[in-house]
Amino acid sequence: xxxxxxxxxxxxxxxxxxxxxxxxxxxxxxxxxxxxxxxxxxxxxxxxxxxxxxxxxxxxxxxxxxxxxxxxxxxxxxxxxxxxxxxxxxxxxx
Numbered sequence: 001x002x003x004x005x006x007x008x009x010x011x012x013x014x015x016x017x018x019x020x021x022x023x024x025x026x027x028x029x030x031x032x033x034x035x036x037x038x039x040x041x042x043x044x045x046x047x048x049x050x051x052x053x054x055x056x057x058x059x060x061x062x063x064x065x066x067x068x069x070x071x072x073x074x075x076x077x078x079x080x081x082x083x084x085x086x087x088x089x090x091x092x093x094x
Contacts, residue, residue, distance in 0.1 A: 010027045013027075014027070017030055017036075018030055018032070048067075048071070051067065052064075052067050052071070055067055
């Protein structure tokens with residue numbers, strides 16, 4: 001893999017506060033506090049709700065079915081506190 005996409009990905013993560021870029025030292029994962037995690041989950045929930053509303057307004061049955069399936073699997077993973085299941089769901093969402 002070329003260095004350019006990796007560099008751009010690290011800059012993007014840095015702008016979100018998830019990675020610290022240090023000159024001549026490289027990148028390190030930023031400390032993520034429980035408060036930050038709660039805020040990220042809250043924002044993601046709002047965005048997922050917006051996505052579901054937009055899909056419903058556009059009446060695309062395929063997108064609505066995908067969203068329902070994703071939400072059901074996400075709910076199941078959350079209820080079981082299954083982090084790996086949640087990551088798998090995130091990879092499948094377009």
